[in-house]
Amino acid sequence: MTKEELRGDLEALGVRAGDLLMVHASLRRLGLGRADAGEGAAERLLDALEAAVGPEGTLLMVLGTDCPTDWVNEQPPETRAQLLAGVPPFDHRNAPAMPDVGWLAEVFRKRPGTLLSDNPSGRFGARGAQAAALLADQPWHDYYGPGSPLEKLCRRGGKILRLGANPDTVTALHYAEYLADLPDKRRTRWDYVLAGPDGQGEHVWIDCLDDSRGIAEWEGEDYFALILKAWLALGRHGEGLVGKAQSELIDAADLVAFGARWMEENLAAPA
Template sequence: MTSEELLADLRALGVRTGDLLMVHASLRRIGLSRAEAGADGAERLHDALEAAVGAEGTLMMVLGSHYEMDWVNKGPLEARAALLAGSAPLAQTTAPAMAEVGWLAETFRRRSGTILSDNPSGRFGARGARAPELMADQPWHDYYGPGSPLEKLVASGGRVLRLGANPDTVTALHYAEYLAELPNKTRTRWDYVIADSGGVPRHVWIDCLDDSRGIADWDGDDYFVDILQAYLALGRHREGQVGKARSELLDAADLVDFGTRWMEANLK
C-alpha cells in the first residue's frame, strides 16, 4: 500500500487541499501495522495526509504525555506531593505520546516540523500552515475548553478524520463537555513534577473536567461511543475506505454542536 494509493483514498473520502484536519487512525485497521507494512507504514500515511492537505493545509493530533509517575494520579490528592517527591521531572517537549493514542501519534510527534502545545495532560501536535496558531496559548487548566486547540479547530472550520479509529476516539467531544450546560460536572486533577525555567523540579497540578471517566454518570461504557453512533446515523458526514479501514470525515463544529446538545439531553 503506497502513499499514492492512500492519497487517492483520502481524496475519494473528501479530503481537500487546504483542509484543517484532526486525525485519529488505526494503523492496524488501515493495513499499515509494522507486521503488514514494515517499519515505514506510519510514515507512508503521514506522507499521504500531508499531500492531501497540501502546504496550505494543517494536520493536528492529540498526543498526551507518557509519564512514568502517572500512577500517582490514581491516589488521593493529599498523598501525591509525597509520592512525587524526588522523582524525575516530566520532559514536556520530548516525552513520548501516551500509549493509548497509538504509534501514529508518536511518529507524528517525532516528525520534523511538528509543533507541540505546552500542556502535559492535553498535549497536541500540529503540522502545516495553521500549526503555530493552533498550538499557541493553550490553557493550563481546562486544556480542552475555551482557548484550547479544540476550540480553534471548531472556530476555523476544521474537520475530524477518523481512519479505522475506535468509536470512543473522538477527542473533539471533550470540547463539547465544556460547552454543555449541565450542573455539577465532574472535575479532576492531574499532578506532575516538571522543571521550571531554571531547571529546578517543582510539583504542579492541572484542574479540569474529568476527561478520563466522564463529566457525569452514564449507564453505558462510554457516552462518546453513543454520541458518535447517533451522529453518524444522521448521515451528515463523508464515509469511505482508506486502505483497509472504514473511515469517516466529519465537520468538527457540527459534531461538537450535536455532542453538546446530546449531553444536555442525556447526562444528568
Template sequence: MVHASLRAIGPVVGGAEGVIEALHLAAGREGTLLMILGAECDFDWVNERPEAEREALLADAPPFDAVNAPVFHEVGNLAEAFRRLPGTQVTDNPSGRFATRGRLAHDLLEDAPWHDYYGKGSPLDRLCRAGGCVLRLGASPDTTTVLHFAEYLADVPNKRRVRRTFRCQGADGPETRVIECLDDEHGIVDWPCEDYFATILREYLATGNGSRGRVRQAASELIEADELVRFGARWMTERFR
C-alpha cells in the first residue's frame, strides 16, 4: 500500500506515471499495488446537515461515479494518476474508495464491505492477512490509512461512529444509500494532542521496526502492515480506555 508526496520525491522522469512504473518494477510480476483514493463528491456537504434532511437534498444529485470521480484532494496526484491508468480496479464506496493493480488486485477488492469499509474484511484487513507492507514516500505522518483498521481492532468502549448519505447507482437506477462506520475524519475518541496516527507512526518507528531510506529526495519507510496495525491497536487500547 503506497502513500506518496510527489513534491517530496522531487523531479522524476515521466512524473507520476514514472513513479508508478518504478513501483511496478519494484513489486515485480507477482506483486500488487494498493492505494486509497477517496473521492471528490460535489454533494458531500449534505452530510453536515441533519440526517432526516439528506435524502431530499440529494434528490437531484447525479449518482456517484466510482470509476471517473477524481480522488479526494488530500490524497494527492499520484493516486489520481494511479486511478486513471487503464486496468486499475476500484471499489465503488464514495467514502472508502480503494484502487489496486497487480496479481492480488481482485482478491483485495472483491466484495469489499459497504459499511465499516476500513474494518474486518476490508482491503486493509486483506492487505494485512496477505503479508503486505505499507510504503511511505515522503508522505505526511498522519496519512497512514492502515491504522484505520487498527481503530477497529482496538479494545476501546464507545468508539465514535458516523452515518453518511450518498446518491449512488443501484440495479434499478439512482438511489440514496447510507454508510455507517467509525469516525475516520475526527477520530474514534476526542484526543487533545497531535493527530494520533502521526504519534503512533513515530513511536512505532522509534522501536527500530520498519526499513528507512530515501527515494530521490523523499525520506521514506517500508513497514509490515500487520505489525503496524497490531502496534497501533495496542497503543489505542492503552491510551483511549
C-alpha cells in the first residue's frame, strides 16, 4: 500500500487541502500493522495525510503520557503524596504516548516538527498551519474543556478522521461532556511528581471531569460508542475504505453538539 494509494483513499473519503483533521487510526485494521506492512508503514500513512491536507492543513492527535506512576491515581487522593514520596520526577514533555492511543500516535509524537501541548494528562500533538494556535494556552485543569484544543478544533471547522478506530475512541466527545447541561458531573484528580524549576520533584495535581470512568453512572456499552453510532446513522459524514479499514470523516462541531444533547437526554438521573 503506497503513499499515493493512501492519499487517493483519503481524498475519496472527502479529505481536502487545508483541512484541520483530528486523527484516530488502527494501523492493524488499515493493513499497515508491522506484521502486515513491515517497518515504516505508520510513517507512510502520516506522509499520505500530510500530502492530502497540504501545507495549509493541520493534523491533531491526542497523545496522553505513558506515566510509570499512573497506578497511584487509582488510590484515594489523600494517600497519594505519601505514595509518590521519593519517586523520580516524571518528564511529561518527552514521555512516550499513552499506549491506549495506539502506535501511530507515538510515531506522530516523534516526527520532526510535531508540536506538543504541556499537560501530562491531556497532552496533544499537532503539526501544520494551525498547530501552534491549537495547542496554545491549554488549560491545566479541565484540559478537554473550554480553551482546549478540542474546543478550538470545533470552532475552527475541524473534522475528525476515523481510520478503522474503535467506536469508543472519539476524544472530542470529552469536550461534549463539558458542554452537556447535567448536574453533579463526576470529577477526578490526577497526581504527578514533575520536575520543578530547580530540577527537584514537585507534587502537582490536575482536576477535571472524569474522562476515565465517565461523568455519570452508565450501564452497558460505552456511551461514546453509542453516541457515535447514533450520529453516524444520521448520514451526515463521509465514509469509505482507506486501505483495508472502514473509515469516517466527521464534522467535529456537529458531533460534539449532538453528543452534548445525547448526554443531557440519557445520562440525567430519572426525576
